[in-house]
Amino acid sequence: xxxxxxxxxxxxxxxxxxxxxxxxxxxxxxxxxxxxxxxxxxxxxxxxxxxxxxxxxxxxxxxxxxxxxxx
Numbered sequence: 001x002x003x004x005x006x007x008x009x010x011x012x013x014x015x016x017x018x019x020x021x022x023x024x025x026x027x028x029x030x031x032x033x034x035x036x037x038x039x040x041x042x043x044x045x046x047x048x049x050x051x052x053x054x055x056x057x058x059x060x061x062x063x064x065x066x067x068x069x070x071x
Contacts, residue, residue, distance in 0.1 A: 012031065
């Protein structure tokens with residue numbers, strides 16, 4: 001059975017920005033720290049590019065957040 005990768009934060013939390021305080025509290029923090037970041041940080045550079053082609057960040061701020069700060 002194949003496990004699907006998690007959706008990116010801009011899909012999972014579509015109304016939030018990368019600098020949103022919710023990434024540091026509550027349910028959204030738990031999702032980020034337990035689900036998305038471990039998945040993202042385990043990917044190699046090529047896999048990250050493929051993921052971002054499938055799920056393009058909606059803004060340059062999001063692209064910078066995931067490729068620079070959350071790498």
